[in-house]
Amino acid sequence: MSPGAPLAAGAAGPMTPEPLRVRSLRRETADTWTVSLDVSRRPGGFPFQPGQFNMLYVFGVGEVAISISGDPGRPAELLHTVRTVGAATHALRGIGRGGTLGVRGPYGRPWPMEEARGQDVVVVAGGLGLAPLRPAILHLLRHRAEYGRVSVLVGARTPEDLPFRRELARWQEDSRLRVLVTVDKASPGWTEHVGVVPALLSDVEVDPARTVALMCGPEVMMRFTVRELERRGVPDARIHLSLERNMKCAVGFCGHCQLVPYFVCKDGPVFPYEKLRPFINLREV
Amino acid sequence: MPEVTSSAPEEGRAQLSLEQFAALLAALRGEGWRLVGPTVRDGALVHEDISGAEELPRGWTEVQEAGTYRLARREDGALFGYSVGPKSWKHLLFVPRLRLMSAHREAEGFRVESEPTEPPRLALIGARSCDLHAIAVQDRTFLEGPYKDPDYAARRERLFVVAVNCGQAGGTCFCVSMRTGPRATFGFDIALTEVLEGGHRFLAEAGSERGAALLSRLEARPASEEDIQAADAVVERTAQSMGRTMDTTDIKGLLYRNLEHPRWDDVAQRCLACTNCTLVCPTCFCSTVEDTSDLRGDVAERWRRWDSCFTLDHSYLHGGNVRHTIRGRYRQWLTHKVASWWDQFGTSGCIGCGRCITWCPVGIDITEEVAAIRATDGARSGA
Numbered sequence: 182m183s184p185g186a187p188l189a190a191g192a193a194g195p196m197t198p199e200p201l202r203v204r205s206l207r208r209e210t211a212d213t214w215t216v217s218l219d220v221s222r223r224p225g226g227f228p229f230q231p232g233q234f235n236m237l238y239v240f241g242v243g244e245v246a247i248s249i250s251g252d253p254g255r256p257a258e259l260l261h262t263v264r265t266v267g268a269a270t271h272a273l274r275g276i277g278r279g280g281t282l283g284v285r286g287p288y289g290r291p292w293p294m295e296e297a298r299g300q301d302v303v304v305v306a307g308g309l310g311l312a313p314l315r316p317a318i319l320h321l322l323r324h325r326a327e328y329g330r331v332s333v334l335v336g337a338r339t340p341e342d343l344p345f346r347r348e349l350a351r352w353q354e355d356s357r358l359r360v361l362v363t364v365d366k367a368s369p370g371w372t373e374h375v376g377v378v379p380a381l382l383s384d385v386e387v388d389p390a391r392t393v394a395l396m397c398g399p400e401v402m403m404r405f406t407v408r409e410l411e412r413r414g415v416p417d418a419r420i421h422l423s424l425e426r427n428m429k430c431a432v433g434f435c436g437h438c439q440l441v442p443y444f445v446c447k448d449g450p451v452f453p454y455e456k457l458r459p460f461i462n463l464r465e466v
Numbered sequence: 467m468p469e470v471t472s473s474a475p476e477e478g479r480a481q482l483s484l485e486q487f488a489a490l491l492a493a494l495r496g497e498g499w500r501l502v503g504p505t506v507r508d509g510a511l512v513h514e515d516i517s518g519a520e521e522l523p524r525g526w527t528e529v530q531e532a533g534t535y536r537l538a539r540r541e542d543g544a545l546f547g548y549s550v551g552p553k554s555w556k557h558l559l560f561v562p563r564l565r566l567m568s569a570h571r572e573a574e575g576f577r578v579e580s581e582p583t584e585p586p587r588l589a590l591i592g593a594r595s596c597d598l599h600a601i602a603v604q605d606r607t608f609l610e611g612p613y614k615d616p617d618y619a620a621r622r623e624r625l626f627v628v629a630v631n632c633g634q635a636g637g638t639c640f641c642v643s644m645r646t647g648p649r650a651t652f653g654f655d656i657a658l659t660e661v662l663e664g665g666h667r668f669l670a671e672a673g674s675e676r677g678a679a680l681l682s683r684l685e686a687r688p689a690s691e692e693d694i695q696a697a698d699a700v701v702e703r704t705a706q707s708m709g710r711t712m713d714t715t716d717i718k719g720l721l722y723r724n725l726e727h728p729r730w731d732d733v734a735q736r737c738l739a740c741t742n743c744t745l746v747c748p749t750c751f752c753s754t755v756e757d758t759s760d761l762r763g764d765v766a767e768r769w770r771r772w773d774s775c776f777t778l779d780h781s782y783l784h785g786g787n788v789r790h791t792i793r794g795r796y797r798q799w800l801t802h803k804v805a806s807w808w809d810q811f812g813t814s815g816c817i818g819c820g821r822c823i824t825w826c827p828v829g830i831d832i833t834e835e836v837a838a839i840r841a842t843d844g845a846r847s848g849a
Binding site: 194195196197198199200202238239240241242243244266267280281283425426427429430432433434435436437439441442443444447459460463464465466 | 566567569571574575576577578580581607608611612613614615616617722725726751752753754755757758759763766768770773775780781782783784785788789790791793794797798801802806809810
């Protein structure tokens with residue numbers, strides 16, 4: 182370009198969020214909330230694919246990467262389910278109905294819903310790991326005839342830590358899904374499983390030739406679940422994990438989310454296990 | 467990466483006297499370019515704004531070794547008689563602190579204003595081949611991914627590059643091993659070779675049309691066969707006197723299969739996690755984002771600031787840090803630099819400038835660490 186030519190000033194860069202109003206807040210557990218954002222002024226709403234995430238900005242406080250937890254078939258509604266763990270998430274919780282959040286996204290590689298078509302799908306969630314899987318489950322229900330058997334295995338520390346509890350109960354009544362729920366520590370009145378999530382797999386019929394697994398949760402839970410699925414003969418290429426790492430930019434600039442060769446923000450957060458196998462069992466990668 | 471090629475006589479090569487070289491810088495200033503070049507500051511050669519050739523470090527050189535940097539006097543009046551100082555050009559393109567946006571509270575919510583990107587027009591004076599390779603490496607991060615960094619892109623577009631082919635290798639240089647020098651092969655408007663024997667002069671080569679146009683305005687004498695041979699000899703001598711070497715044979719495979727090598731425990735005993743290597747490295751690109759607000763809570767700002775994978779915070783996740791030991795952080799840095807960079811960007815992240823060796827306060831040497839792992843390839847930590 183010729184020297185001195187003016188450059189477009191003020192063009193919104195990839196680090197600039199869009200302000201959106203909070204339409205409602207719904208409590209999921211003692212420390213977890215589902216925030217609905219008003220996207221009615223956006224033509225087409227907020228389209229996304231299951232497993233993608235947004236960066237949510239709280240005015241003057243900070244920004245965090247949060248999975249989109251809504252229905253991909255209903256882009257007029259934008260949902261995020263947030264656990265209050267740090268400064269930004271606490272501030273986010275404090276905004277309340279009518280307040281404004283900054284949003285940029287959607288980012289990341291989604292769950293392989295196309296690849297899973299015609300296959301049995303095993304969904305494995307630990308705690309709030311259910312949030313990025315909920316859009317996948319809603320997609321499976323919406324396109325139910327295109328998939329084989331669908332199993333949903335969910336674990337949490339206690340029954341009170343289960344997000345989307347009423348919806349889980351509804352899904353358990355839904356003949357189109359097989360839903361198994363377990364907790365580490367039961368409370369009075371609990372009639373479901375007690376124990377670790379991978380143990381639920383023994384109650385699920387797995388046909389290794391036609392099973393795709395989608396999982397999100399603590400890495401230790403995912404490692405043991407992968408081990409169990411491998412033992413049942415499911416190939417690594419069809420076991421998909423959603424990972425969490427520190428993210429400052431979500432667009433491949435900041436370097437924080439690196440996992441040896443990968444940027445979790447742009448190469449993930451969803452990875453087939455075959456790509457992670459050389460690295461995920463090492464400490465501190 | 468392009469091979470180091472020998473220069474052949476061709477059009478666009480000219481012989482510049484010292485006066486004509488000074489006139490070249492003056493002409494660039496006259497065209498509105500801000501000159502940034504090497505100058506002596508606080509006991510080091512750093513890139514700063516200069517007004518002309520008289521501010522260049524005439525007669526100065528550097529002595530570099532692991533953990534050591536000293537300025538020294540040369541016997542001659544060379545203007546570029548050293549290798550690379552602590553500051554690469556990264557400061558000017560991927561700037562250390564940058565405001566990304568401001569947000570203004572309004573009756574309903576807030577309004578976001580992104581930052582205008584109207585950077586200065588800079589003429590880089592004395593860019594070395596390794597550093598031109600480093601710019602090309604950073605281009606892949608900021609311009610060639612799914613997203614473009616608009617600030618980097620704007621700064622990158624507004625450069626005039628006067629490269630200098632190195633006439634002296636530093637004690638920690640290993641560009642020959644990394645195939646990134648010492649001759650500049652791309653990324654410049656004009657490349658110079660400073661020739662001291664037989665009269666102080668420069669061989670100039672145009673790398674762009676505007677570079678050629680500028681050279682022709684200086685009415686310089688076309689370079690003769692002898693001029694070109696003299697300049698080639700300077701660069702050849704530099705290539706023969708590298709302070710370090712690094713064997714890059716299957717270096718990605720080497721590092722990937724040695725992620726549990728005991729050498730990581732060894733280097734962790736020496737590394738202070740001070741971040742110096744990442745700050746002087748011309749390709750390290752990690753940054754963090756800081757969101758702040760004024761005391762009244764009416765105006766908020768977002769700033770980007772250089773970060774380093776050697777800080778504990780870099781890998782923070784609620785409940786802990788992924789890389790909580792120095793072993794894990796040094797392994798991340800070195801493995802990224804010479805191995806996983808290939809997977810991410812199709813190039814080495816190390817360009818052989820040696821800055822991380824020189825500026826490490828305890829003298830950790832990247833070439834020595836790679837060699838130590840190679841010497842005991844496959845060894846596993848007892849832990």
